[in-house]
Amino acid sequence: MKLSENGTKAPEIVLEAAAAAADKKAGRIAILDVSQQLVITDYFLICNGNTERQVKTIAEEIERRLLKDRNLKAYRREGEREGRWVLLDYVDFVVHVFHQEDRDYYDLERLWSDADVVEFRTQMEEEDEPTAAEAT
Numbered sequence: 001m002k003l004s005e006n007g008t009k010a011p012e013i014v015l016e017a018a019a020a021a022a023d024k025k026a027g028r029i030a031i032l033d034v035s036q037q038l039v040i041t042d043y044f045l046i047c048n049g050n051t052e053r054q055v056k057t058i059a060e061e062i063e064r065r066l067l068k069d070r071n072l073k074a075y076r077r078e079g080e081r082e083g084r085w086v087l088l089d090y091v092d093f094v095v096h097v098f099h100q101e102d103r104d105y106y107d108l109e110r111l112w113s114d115a116d117v118v119e120f121r122t123q124m125e126e127e128d129e130p131t132a133a134e135a136t
Contacts, residue, residue, distance in 0.1 A: 010092035013070060014043045015120060017095055020065035021047045022122040024058045027100060030109055031118035043093035044112065048103040052083030059086040059097045066090070 018029050026047035035042040049055040059080065066072040076089040084102050088095035096108060 010042050011118065013066065013072065013090070014045050014093045014118070016069065017045050017062045017066060017090075017093070018047070018120045019122075020062045021045070021058050021095075021097070024049075024054070024061045026058045026097070028103070029120055029122070031120050032109070032112050032115040033118055034112055034115045037112065037115055041089075041092060041094050043118065044108065044115075045093060045095045046098070046103070046108055047096070048098040048100045050100055052099060055083050055086055055097050055099050056080060059088060059095070062088060062095055062097075 014031055018031060021029055026049060029045070029047045032044045032046065033042065034044055047058060049058050059077075063074060063077075066074075072090065074088040074095075075091050076087075078087045078089075079085045084099045085106075086095075086097040088097075098106070
């Protein structure tokens with residue numbers, strides 16, 4: 001596992017943040033490894049909610065979980081008041097929780113299309129996947 005410059009296990013933690021987002025029914029969860037493109041962070045976690053309230057709830061759950069499980073607090077938080085795009089900066093990774101319409105408009109995945117995608121699957125996706133025996 002790759003350690004970040006400050007010694008944290010960034011990939012493991014960003015996956016934990018993604019799981020917290022999934023627990024609050026975040027849509028289209030994507031993790032991009034931007035470490036080759038940027039020097040200020042290693043990963044972007046991008047997800048969305050359908051309402052301003054859900055956007056805030058997703059961001060709050062990520063913060064709560066990382067504080068409780070990792071004693072990790074966001075270095076910077078922006079956008080909470082509007083509830084359209086909440087940004088949580090954990091230095092080694094940045095969480096972008098969008099309202100669905102804003103996510104479609106800004107399309108960060110297209111802007112960072114040269115970044116590697118880190119695979120993340122929710123538990124529901126894994127349960128829906130047929131086993132090798134069922135696939136044959």
